[in-house]
């Protein structure tokens with residue numbers, strides 16, 4: 302759709318940024334809603350992040366998404382940060398307030414939760430302990446999402462123990478017990494679990510496979526992989542074969558974009574089969 306001189310502006314800041322699927326995602330919604338607006342890639346080097354963020358109000362931008370490597374650094378540049386993003390230690394959405402102030406929040410938590418709700422509607426926090434593989438940036442959002450959903454026990458398994466312990470410390474909450482387990486115990490900790498989430502990069506295209514034996518996992522447990530290239534990872538295929546309900550990672554990516562789009566462009570976007578198809582086509586085109 303052609304834009305006019307009055308177009309609303311938003312974008313995504315990262316370094317590099319050429320690989321980002323967010324312009325395609327927001328572009329789909331802008332077209333679908335017939336909005337006079339543009340969502341553009343903003344390649345911003347780490348040493349110019351503050352300058353670039355501070356320029357948003359001056360340029361008339363309504364805000365932007367923040368991606369690798371700026372998700373942590375952007376926090377201290379904001380005028381106001383959602384307490385939740387502060388606790389997670391990472392943000393991905395900036396909204397320029399009417400007074401020109403920069404407001405930071407984290408919508409990956411929302412994205413994970415909405416995707417789980419949509420693809421595994423039968424899952425409840427009371428289904429049992431959750432096992433989370435990985436303790437990187439994405440794991441923080443996943444643990445926060447499970448904790449706020451009311452999961453009483455989260456078993457955190459990571460190759461680097463210190464990283465898992467720091468995560469467990471930062472996200473400690475009275476309602477959730479987070480226990481840390483060595484990577485070598487990733488099979489045993491599956492016993493009696495109600496959910497398994499892979500947040501490592503294992504299983505992603507051009508990365509090593511995730512080696513795990515699902516035998517101890519109850520067949521009713523929901524298996525989530527937040528890796529979305531390929532869409533059907535080895536983990537999801539193995540889980541599907543033994544009858545576990547599975548949740549792929551594409552929905553998390555799509556749902557995390559909704560709150561920002563609504564704030565910048567004034568319409569409530571939906572995650573539909575047509576959107577999923579359009580996004581999958583962008584992956585196919587990239588290879």
Ligand SMILES: NC(=O)c1ccc[n+]([C@@H]2O[C@H](COP(=O)([O-])OP(=O)(O)OC[C@H]3O[C@@H](n4cnc5c(N)ncnc54)[C@H](OP(=O)(O)O)[C@@H]3O)[C@@H](O)[C@H]2O)c1
Pocket residue numbers: 409412434435436437438439440459460461464484500501502503505509527528529550551553554555557
């Ligand atoms: N669906 C979505 O919307 C969404 C959103 C964000 C991220 N993701 C995906 O999630 C994945 C992780 O992203 P991230 O930002 O959290 O990355 P990250 O901060 O770099 O964390 C990577 C994680 O993978 C683990 N890992 C890497 N190689 C490993 C290996 N050989 N053996 C065991 N563990 C290994 C790391 O363990 P150590 O701590 O030991 O290094 C760490 O826990 C990526 O595939 C990304 O595309 C998806």
